[in-house]
Structures are given as C-alpha cells and as structure tokens.
Amino acid sequence: MKKRASLNPFWISVILIALLAGLVSPFGPWWIFSLLCIVGGFIAWPKGIKRFWLGFLAIFILWFLVALVLDIGNKSNLSSKIGQLFGGLPSIALLLVSALIGGIVGGLSTMFGSYIKDLMKQKS
C-alpha cells in the first residue's frame, strides 16, 4: 500500500494545531485549545468529514501523548487509582477516555471554525 504523502496539508494542519494547543494549554483553562481549534478550523477550512477530524485528531493525539508520557513516568501509579474511581477502568482505558473527551471538543471546534468561514465566504 502506498503511504500518504507526509506533506499532506490536512496532516500539517493537524500537527500544527496539536503543537500550538500543546504550547498554550499549560497557561489557560482546560478548554483553551477549543479557541485555538476554532481559529485553526477557520484558517485551514477543511471540507466534509475532515472539518471534524482536523480538531479531533490534533487534540486526541496531543492529549493521548502527553498523558501517556506522564503515565509512563509515573508507572501508572496514579492512573490505576483514578481508574478505580471511574468504576475500575484500566490505565489505558483512562488514557483513551481522556483523549476522547479532548478530541470530541477539538473536532466540534474545528467544525465550528470552518462553518464560520463558510458563512463569511457566503456573505462576501
């Protein structure tokens, strides 16, 4: 199977949004990345289902990787305890649930941003 070109603009946008979200997230409330995704969706202006995947993938990957690094460093000491609070979730499930929460909000945000751009283009 042929690999996708690494310079695919969609993936570049995903990576850019993930990187920028990673940079601003330590300095704001948990939803700060949503604003960034709205702007990202607006600028990148993806179409169709990619409107959602853009933000979803960026934030899902970002949250998953950051949490994974912390969890490995911590040898899952804490995540196993928090997992018990959430009805006995194993650490990996907690990682995925966390990333999913971020991902869904990210996806809806890029969707929203791209629709706003649609709206403005329609009007002009």
Next chain:
Amino acid sequence: MFWRKLIVVSVLLLSLLILFSISIRTKEASIPPIGSFLSPFTGFWQQSECPWNFRNDEIVGAATKEPIEIIFDDRLVPHVFANNNEDVAYAQGYLHAKYRLFQMDIAVRSASGNLSEILGEKTLQFDLETRRKGFGLGAENRLQAWQKSKDFALVEAYTKGVNAYIECLKPQQYPLEFKLLNYSPEPWTPLKTAYMVMAMSRTLCSKETDIASSNTLAKLGKDTFDLLFPEWNPKQSAIVPSDQSTFVIPKAGKTVVDSNAVGYYPYKSLQTPDEGIGSNNWAVAGSKTASGHPILCNDPHLDLSLPSIWFEAQYTTPEFSTYGVSIPGIPFNLIGFNEYVAWGSTNVSQDVLDWYKIRWTNEEKTAYYFDQKSVPVSYRVETIKVKGSADVVDSVKYTTWGPVVYSQADNSYKDLAMHWLALEEPMQNDLSTFFDLNRAKNYTEYEAAVRAYHSPAQNLVFASKSGDIALRVSGQLPLKRKEQGRFIEDGSVSSNRWQGFIPQLANPEIMNPPRGFVASANQHSTTPDYPYYYNGDFDDYRGRILVRSLTQMGGIKVEDMMQLQQNNHSIEAEEALPAMLMNLDRTGIDESWEARLGKLRKWNYSFDADIIEPILFDLWYTKIYDLTWDELNPGPDSIPLLKPESWRTIALLYEQPNSIFWDIQKTYKKEVASDIVLEAFRQANNQLDGLLKADKKLSWYKYRKSKINHIARIPAFSIDQIVNGGYKNALNAMKEKSGPSWRMVVELGPETNAYGIYPGGQSGNPGSRFYSNMVSDWEKGKYNKLVMTRDKDRLREKALLTILIKPAN
C-alpha cells in the same frame, strides 16, 4: 441546510463545553468537572509524579531573613538549614504546604465547621455540632493568648511560608483532592493554626461520659453504681507512683457540698473520639541499658490515615539541630530529639469537659438562673456555607459555663451547657512549649518548657545525653471536688464551678526514679493518694504490661525497645481467660470445639497476626461482656447508659460469679456467671465456625481487619488490609482504624542512635511514590534509621533534590 448544520455544531460544542466544565453531584458522590479533570494539562494527570519532578529548585524573592537550604534525603525527608528561628518556621510552613496542603485544609474545615462549604449537606450536622461546641471561640481565645507571646513571630513566619507556596500554585498544580472536589486552596492564617490545636483537642481531650453516667446513676442508685464503676483499678500501675515521685504533695483545697442534678437525659452522645486513641512513651536510664546511655521511646496511637498525620523533618540553625515529626498546620516538631535531648508525648486523658444543666427563667430561653439571679445569655452567630444550597445560620447561646449545646423545645428543663477547657483563653501561654523542647539542652530547659504547657494535657517524657530521664503530666488540670464533673452538674449555682486549677508545682512528675525508668500509656497519672481529685478515661492494661516489662528488663538494647513497642501481649486476656475457663462447664460442649479449647488453654495471650486463638478469645469475651451488661443497653428511648470497664467485669467474674449482674434480662431463668460463659462460648464457636467456612486460612489480622483510610475516605487512595499483630490493649495497640502512628526509639549516646517509622509517606499526593512507601516496612515492624547531621555533604550524597529559598534583597 447550512444553517441547520451551523446551529447543531454550535449548540453541541457549547453544551459539551458546559457539561465538561461543571461538577455533577449525586447523593453518593460528586463527579469533578470531567474536562478539566481528565485534561493532561490541567487534570489529575498533572499529579502523576515522574522522576523528572525531582529537580533542584531555587525560590527567589522570598519573605525570609536569610537564605534557606533544604536537602531531601532518599525518603523525601527534608533537612532544613536556616540561620534563624523565623526562617525555620517559614521553611516548615512551606514544606507542610508543599506536601500536605489538602490535609491541612480539610483538618481546619473539620475543626471550624466549614466542611459543608465543599462537601454539601451531608456534613451539615457535623459542622453544626462543631459550631455549637464553640470551636470558633476556642480558636480565637487561643490565638489571643499567642499574640501576646514573643514567639508569635514564629507563627507569622510559618504562615508566610505556607502562603508563599499557595501563592505560586497554578490551578493545574493544585493537589489532587482539590481537583476532585473542585475548589481552590485559600491562604493560611495564624487562626487556622489555632483551629489545628482545636482539632487536636477534639481528638485528645473531649472525651467524657457525663450524660451516660448520670443516667446510669439514676437507674442503678449510688451503691450499685459505685460497685460497678470504681474509679481506681487496684492493679493499675500509675504513671507517677507516690513511692517513685519527686514532687512535694501540697494540701488539697476545700471541698464544697455536692449538689448533683440526678435524672435521665435523653440526649444522644455527641461525636466522641475513638477508644483506640492512646499512646505509649517511656525512657530508660543508662543503668538499665547495655550501652549505659538512656533510651527514649514513643509511639502515639492515633487514627491511621493517608496521608499520615505526621511529617518527618530535620531543622538546623547555628543554635540548634532538631529531628522529629510535626503535624501539618502546626509549627515545630511535636515529638523528636536534638543534639542533647529527646522527648515524646502521650495523652493525659483527664476529663476537662463537663456539662451543666441550665434553668431558664423564661420560655424564650433568653436568660437563666445563676445564684438566684436572672442572667441573660449572649449569642454567637454561626454562618455555615453549604455547597449547592443556601447558607445555614445558627445563633448559639452562651452562658457563664459555655455554649448551650444540648437544647430541645419540649425538654427545656434538661438543656445543657458545656464547659470545656479547650474553649478558654490559656492562663499560660503555651505557644513556646514545643519550640523550646526542640532546642532544649538539659532537664532544666525541658521543665521550663513543659511547665508553660496548657492543653490538651500530655505526659511529656524526656531523656538527655547527660543521663537524666523524666516524665511530667503537663498541662492545666482543673481543680475539682470529689466526683465533680463525673455527672451532670447543676448550672444554677456558682459553687459548681471548677475550683481553679491544680497548681503547676503539683502536676505529677517523676525524675530519675530508683527503678531506672519512666513510662506512660494513658493510665492514671497518679496513685489514689494524690491529694487532688481527677477523673477521666484511663487505660487499664498497656501501662501495666509496660511497667512489668521494663521492671524485668536489663542490659537493654535499641532492638529490645523496638520489640517492646511491638509487644502483642494483652493483660486483659491474661486475666480474663483463666476466669472464663474456670467458669466454663465443659460437659455441655460440642466435641469439635474441644480441640479449639485445648489450643486456647495453651495460648500465651499474644495477639499475633497469623494465629487463630485471639479470634476465639475476642469473640468469647466480647459475648460474655455483651450478655452480662444487657441491662445497660440503651433502651428503646435510646437513653445513653454507661457499661462497666473491662477490668471490673473480669474482677466480678472472679469475685461474684453468682451476682444478679449475670442474669440475662430477657429470660425467666436466673443465670449465673457459668451460664453466661457457656452461652457465650457456644455463640462464639458458632460464629467462628461460620467464619472458618468462609475463609479456611482465617487468622487474627484478617479478623481484626485494620485498614488505613484516606482522609477524605476515598477507597482508591486507602490501604485495605494491614497485615500485623496487635490488639487494642496490647502495647502494639492495633485496632480497626487506629494504631501506632509513629514509632520512635532514640538512644542518647555521644552519637545519637535514632530509629523511627510511620505508616504512610512524606508526600500527600496519591500519585507520588512517597505516598504510602513506608507502610509495608511499618507493617513488618521495621524502622528507618533517622539521620540527624549538620554535615551537608553527607546528606547531598544521597539527596533526592535540593531547594534553595533566597530572600528578596
């Protein structure tokens, strides 16, 4: 079509943002805001302590006088090097906050009646009770006394240290529990430290049985009451026996005529501390040790919790160097040692909380009779914030005795006011007691420090490198006429007031006694020939095994003392079992139980972890006790009654096996002791059969089920099953939820040889590897070597990290 999509997406996005940002409360639990809690940038993941978190750190612009260096060893024990006392206090505040912030916050909320602000309505009753008992007044009075002390600057420096840490906290760095409960830390104040002392007072000096005693007296009459509830156990070995004592006994004050207000009081007992609260401490003189140097030991038995109640540290200035444990929220080490001396603490357990019946002069209860005059009450308005609902306001009435805690609309002639030592402004300013102990160099300085102590009263043990050992019952102790405060008192006459305080010079003390040791385990402070009356909740067994063991021992080594701290022998079992066996009629016994009985006969009364005999004894004895004192069960109207102490029950089993107390009320038969003993034996064995069916490998520790709970009772942060021996009245006083919370043994030779351990870890963060790392060694009875040194290079070799705190200029 486009508009619909846009609207759907906007609504969806907005509602998810809101849904993930609010905390959802159900009856059982509250779920934190899921977005911020699960975000790896703001949520719980941030508390996943990783190896790279242990980086050296430098804090500049601090409000200290001079630089402070803190070197953490491989157990995360900080060794603080400062140049003056204020900076020591500052560093301690900073460290307490850094590792135990939630613990400090919840303890203050609990003592100030502010739990409901974060936990909602489920803690409202608890908060109301705390407010009604005047905890606020007590804390304010304590603070007022402290403010007059020259050492108050230390409390202020401690406060600055706590706040320096809180101020630089970003929300993502808040301790885990703040995130779970969705609230923010608030600044520390000296008043909060005063509330911490109130929390200690609740644990250590609020126990009383006045209502139950009054009801039992009314039910039984004075003669039977005195037979069942003698105040002195003749077998007890007092902390300060008169033949070993060094203090001069002054004449007792004048007694006044008793005017007890006898009658039934329908009030439920308020929250009282657990029975397992108690401690051991002792010091042996060089004449009894192998090395010829004194050894001091202490193991306070408190509620076992995670994070632990204790925080371990060394503090060094050019003037002194001290090592020990402190309670986060309170400056100075409370138990420890320095380069010259060691000290430790157990609770005195004298009753300093009494109840007074109020006679109202009007139906509105705005005034009461006092020496035939009508005296108006004053009010203290308590406002409790409740999460998720409106504030609750309670106007608490205050009389000359204290707050009116018990009040019922239809029972106004039985309203009760509380008089509690912990609410009074200390006559002696005791802020400096523990600070002075930390830097004491000899007996004279120890004595000066402990004489200034106020409350909760403590048996403070002492040993020095110069060879002195001493133990002083320290604190202000009320001067009472005989039996005063044992029952509810008439509050309408001033003559029922305490007669002042026992003069400081008459506080029991023992120093360098001929027997070569001093020891306390919450037993009676003195022998009955002490000229002042006092009552209280005294231990009957640990003190005796301690004195017996130390009397027999010689050539003592540090290891012997460690073993003594973990001694599982129970004198209760040693005295009860022969009487139980004597009264057991074996003809009526199931054959399969005979083998078990044979084992029990050979048992050495030691509550070891992996044997079964203690279970049978405990079941059997508890059932005898319960069957015997059935007449003193709370009635259908749940009037609280008092049951005799265990030692008295055992004595009756020996002395009066045919008395009416053995009769079971429900049956027509007139039971005697042997009937009860046999019935209890049947019930105990049936229950044990059932337990063994469920678990063939059942042994004492599994049956006792000791655990260490997280302070907010979060099961995932708790430890469920402690594997060790011990019994409530053995020196190793393990109970379901309490036990030896810090074991320390210090040999005071030229080079201090010290060991200690507590069941927890230095960090309060459940995501830290230092959260509960010492529990398993503690379970096994191991100790850590406590390294007190001024040699920074030696510490740096094994240092985990170093923090430098530098002042602004």
